[in-house]
Amino acid sequence: MNVRTIGCVELNSVAWGMHVADEMIKAASVELVMARPTCPGRYIVVITGDTGAVQSAVEVGRALASDMAVDWFTIPSVHMDVFPALSGTSILPKINALGVIETCTTASCILAADAAAKSADVQLIEIRMAAGLGGKAFVTMTGDVGSVKAAVEAGIEGVGEAGPVHSHVVMPSPSEELKGHLL
Known part of the structure; x- marks a missing residue:
């Protein structure tokens, strides 16, 4: 496709x-x-x-x-990382810093993911859609700390009026144990 x-x-x-x-x-x-x-x-x-x-x-x-x-x-011109993240098929060589944006709708989460991926040198890990989340969705991403911080901020702004963003976080050095449960 x-x-x-x-x-x-x-x-x-x-x-x-x-x-x-x-x-x-x-x-x-x-x-x-x-x-x-x-x-x-x-x-x-x-x-x-x-x-x-x-x-x-x-x-x-x-x-x-x-x-x-x-x-x-x-x-228009959706970022190429969006579809592997939606389908849970992202291939990651290494997870560095971890960024998470949690939104109140799936559509706003896809907007956030696209804006984040376009704004900085990050790789989307997954866009988790509403299954068992009470209608909310979240996107996870990785890269160096500065890039992840910039991407999370851009993702929040990218939601615009579609929001709201429920929460967000940047973890500079997530544990190896948590990394094993991300996908």
């Missing part, structure tokens, strides 16, 4: 989420990346394609979802 622009609509209904996913795909020439339930009874739809098509499909999804929409976005 050649990922260029991604778009997302997060809903607070599984049934409406499936319907919105179907209509978004039918509305424009986009490819479905992810359509699945998350906690607590939410549903996330992620699509990719050319910027105009993705924007159009997200607008269709938002309009159809109406008050069921929890959050949404369109990200």
